[in-house]
Amino acid sequence: GQQLNQSPQSMFIQEGEDVSMNCTSSSIFNTWLWYKQDPGEGPVLLIALYKAGELTSNGRLTAQFGITRKDSFLNISASIPSDVGIYFCAGLDNDMRFGAGTRLTVKP
Amino acid sequence: GAGVSQTPSNKVTEKGKYVELRCDPISGHTALYWYRQSLGQGPEFLIYFQGTGAADDSGLPNDRFFAVRPEGSVSTLKIQRTERGDSAVYLCASSLIPLAGGQETQYFGPGTRLLVL
Numbered sequence: 001g002q003q004l005n006q007s008p009q010s011m012f013i014q015e016g017e018d019v020s021m022n023c024t025s026s027s028i029f030n031t032w033l034w035y036k037q038d039p040g041e042g043p044v045l046l047i048a049l050y051k052a053g054e055l056t057s058n059g060r061l062t063a064q065f066g067i068t069r070k071d072s073f074l075n076i077s078a079s080i081p082s083d084v085g086i087y088f089c090a091g092l093d094n095d096m097r098f099g100a101g102t103r104l105t106v107k108p
Numbered sequence: 109g110a111g112v113s114q115t116p117s118n119k120v121t122e123k124g125k126y127v128e129l130r131c132d133p134i135s136g137h138t139a140l141y142w143y144r145q146s147l148g149q150g151p152e153f154l155i156y157f158q159g160t161g162a163a164d165d166s167g168l169p170n171d172r173f174f175a176v177r178p179e180g181s182v183s184t185l186k187i188q189r190t191e192r193g194d195s196a197v198y199l200c201a202s203s204l205i206p207l208a209g210g211q212e213t214q215y216f217g218p219g220t221r222l223l224v225l
Binding site for chain 1: 112141143148149150151152153156164166167199201207213214215216217218219
C-alpha cells in the first residue's frame with residue numbers, strides 16, 4: 001500500500017487565490033516529485049526535488065523538499081481555471097510511491 | 109506520436125477472463141514502468157523493466173499478474189482469471205534511464221481503463 005499521506009484531499013478556491021498542499025511520509029525518500037493529472041490522462045511531472053531543503057519553482061508553482069526528507073509541499077500562486085485537476089506527490093527511493101492526491105477546483 | 113501510448117484505452121471483460129494490456133514507450137527509453145490506479149487513489153507501482161528484464165516486480169499483487177517486454181520496447185501486462193477487484197486504470201510510464209533517485213523524468217501514457225464485470 002501507499003506510504004504517503006497527502007493533504008488536503010480536496011480544495012475549492014476562487015480564481016486568483018494561492019494554494020498549498022503537502023505530503024508526509026513515514027519513510028525517507030531521496031527524491032520528491034509533484035505531478036498533475038487531468039481526467040483521462042496520465043500524470044504529468046510538474047516539479048522534481050533532489051536535495052533535502054531544496055526549494056524549486058516552475059512558473060507559479062513552488063515546491064520544497066523537507067529537511068527531514070519525509071515531507072514536501074507544493075504551492076500554487078494566483079490560481080487560474082486551468083489549474084483544475086488532481087495533484088499527486090510521489091517519493092522515489094527504490095521505486096515510486098504516490099500520495100492519494102489533492103483534487104483542486106478553481107472557481108472563476 | 110512522440111509520447112507513451114497504451115492500448116486499448118478501455119477494456120471491459122467478464123470475471124475469470126484473461127486480458128492483455130499493451131504499452132508502447134517513447135522510442136529509445138530503456139526503463140518502463142507499470143502502475144495501477146484505483147478510483148480516488150494515486151498510482152500504485154506494479155513492475156519495472158530495464159531493457160528486456162524485469163528489474164523489480166515487487167508490486168505485482170499476485171501470480172495472476174505477469175508482464176513481458178521481449179524486445180526491450182513494447183511491454184504487455186497480462187492478467188489471468190480476472191477478478192472484479194482488478195478493475196482500475198493501468199498506467200504505463202517510460203524514462204530514458206532508470207529513475208533510482210537520478211535526474212531523469214518519467215513520462216506516463218493515458219492509461220487503460222479495465223472494468224471486470
